[in-house]
Amino acid sequence: MRQLLAYVGRMNILAWFLGLFVAHAALYLLLGTATWLSTSLLAAAVWGAVLLLVRWGVRRWAGNEEGFRR
Numbered sequence: 001m002r003q004l005l006a007y008v009g010r011m012n013i014l015a016w017f018l019g020l021f022v023a024h025a026a027l028y029l030l031l032g033t034a035t036w037l038s039t040s041l042l043a044a045a046v047w048g049a050v051l052l053l054v055r056w057g058v059r060r061w062a063g064n065e066e067g068f069r070r
Helices: 002-010 013-031 036-063
Strands: none
Touching: 002 036, 013 036
8 A cells, every 4th residue: 555655646647647638539539529639638637636636635644654755
């Protein structure tokens, strides 16, 4: 569990956002969605916000523990 928290605390949000955007864009293109670009941006933005909140929470919670490495 500590390793997962350490990974979340140091993960690159921009790389995750770009990966999520590409994955959503491919999905919506394959599904034939007319507004695939805006839908992909919205979906990636929502997941990016979730990741930022999770990262903030992990850093805040784990920062209180002794011995937690970032």
